Amino acid sequence: MICKKCEVDGNFSWDHDWYDNTGKWRLFDHNMERPHKCSGMTTQASIDTPIQAIPRVKCPQCDPLKDSAWIKRDKFQEHVKTAHFGFW
Numbered sequence: 001m002i003c004k005k006c007e008v009d010g011n012f013s014w015d016h017d018w019y020d021n022t023g024k025w026r027l028f029d030h031n032m033e034r035p036h037k038c039s040g041m042t043t044q045a046s047i048d049t050p051i052q053a054i055p056r057v058k059c060p061q062c063d064p065l066k067d068s069a070w071i072k073r074d075k076f077q078e079h080v081k082t083a084h085f086g087f088w
């Protein structure tokens with residue numbers, strides 16, 4: 001069958017075990033004896049979303065005109081301690 005995402009024709013079938021475990025469908029490639037990976041487009045969605053999902057806060061001690069004033073929230077406490085320890 002043909003993968004509708006990347007239009008590669010192969011010896012695929014739907015992986016029912018994976019669906020039972022994850023609730024998601026994926027194709028299993030019987031020629032390669034491993035799950036089918038779409039060429040070139042599998043990584044995009046998984047890389048983009050987590051980076052944008054982390055909220056950023058603006059550091060009041062940094063130069064507000066610099067991009068580096070925007071700190072990821074989970075790094076902010078650490079940033080204040082290391083970068084501005086002498087100013088507090």
Ligand SMILES: [Zn+2]
Binds near residue numbers: 004005007036
């Ligand atoms: Zn594919």
Ligand SMILES: [Zn+2]
Binds near residue numbers: 059061062069080084
């Ligand atoms: Zn700062």
